[in-house]
Amino acid sequence: MTATHLDPATVARLVDDAVTAPSMHNAQPWKFVFRAGSGVLALYGDPERAMTRTDPNHRALHLGCAAALFNLRVSAAWNGLPVRVRLLPDDSEPWLLATVAFDGTAGEERELASLHDAVRRRRTSRYPFGDDPVPDALLDGLAAAARMEGCRLTVPDTWHIDTVLGLVRDAEHREEIDPLVRAETAAWTSRVRGATGGRRDGVPAAAFGPRSSAGPAPVRDFGRAGPVPDRGWAVFEKRPQLALLGTSGDTRTDWLHAGQALERVLLQATADGLATSMTSQPLEWPELRWTVRDPVAAVGHVQMVLRLGYGPAGPATPRRPVSEVLEVREIRELP
Structure with a gap:
């Protein structure tokens, strides 16, 4: 060559x-x-x-x-x-x-x-999605995209979606009572809407999305610790459409395959007209992560929880x- x-x-x-x-x-x-x-x-x-x-x-x-x-x-x-x-x-x-x-x-x-x-065009959207289901043909295409990178993307059953959402709530509670986690999150976020203070990294307030007005939201709420002016409220979907990206092993090589699979799935979803967000909170706590796995699916280790649907694209974040x-x-x- x-x-x-x-x-x-x-x-x-x-x-x-x-x-x-x-x-x-x-x-x-x-x-x-x-x-x-x-x-x-x-x-x-x-x-x-x-x-x-x-x-x-x-x-x-x-x-x-x-x-x-x-x-x-x-x-x-x-x-x-x-x-x-x-x-x-x-x-x-x-x-x-x-x-x-x-x-x-x-x-x-x-x-x-x-x-x-x-x-x-890919964005992380922390906004509500519509209730229209993602067609099976598109889900099959996303699963094929993950397989091309040596990973698996599975769609959990309704009962397991409830389990995952419960684990997200558990992880949020653990974050609230852990001052080191709160400090780490605060270091990478800005609470001034429409401004980043010149930063080229982190999550600006404009990307937080609205607060949920009807129960917990299926996205990480970066504004939980303090008010953000003019942030607003919205009703999120009652039954979010989730997908689990997993690998058979949990080595550094597996993580590198998973990251490539994640981006391939996100880009394919964007090309298909889908909005996406990611939920990693329960994966950040070892005592919760093993429970995220769908026991009826042949995925050994969940590397990311994806939320898919039809809705507004999130704003661009700084680079x-x-x-x-x-x-x-x-x-x-x-x-």
């Missing part, structure tokens, strides 16, 4: 697409290093952006970085650049999560490229500029 020569401007465009990926509290815990001599782009996790209380083993950090990796694959395909990805390529560098070499062979590039339009997350090294290095 012959490596494709890339200039830094092209790499910057790819990374600019990659960083639109979702991450826990929009912390954007990634860093890219382009080794110009070898033409390899390396993806690192950024420990300074880790959630030490709610994500002590960095599972969510891996998911977010892997979602960015998938966006990078989509962008490369759209630009006609086949890639070869290696996950966890060097045991001596634990924060090196993946390397991307631009010397791959043509394969699924056309299918990946078709998702490019959804990369910048760090490429200049902060991409380093170009001119010295020739081994891949």
